[in-house]
Amino acid sequence: MQTFSIRDLRERSGELSREAEAGRLSLITKRGAPILVALPFTDAVLGKGVQLAMAEYLFKEGILSLGKAAKVAGMPYVLFTEHLSRAGIPVVDYPPEELEDELRVASL
Helix, strand or coil, X not given: CEEEXXXXXXXXXXXXXXXXXXXXXXXXXXXXXEEEEEXXXXXXXXXXXXXXXXXXXXXXXXXXXXXXXXXXXXXXXHHHHHHHHHCCCCCCCCCHHHHHHHHHHHCC
């Protein structure tokens, strides 16, 4: 997610537009504090709604935890987890070596 200040918008509006065309969210700040999120107008937004599309994106990019993304989506944790699974978005993302360690410990 790219961050733009209010001042940046004058000189970097093309970059903001390219981020949106690529389907990426952008954060707009004023004096270093976030004031809005620029959400690309995509099929996902049309089909799922703003909250769910944004929650999926923020979770998938590792910006929000599963619990916080569920809150953004306005869904209970379990339902959001099930939704992500149906959408093909991994809910647990262990590096291979960490997963091997976990499996080894579990088999003891």
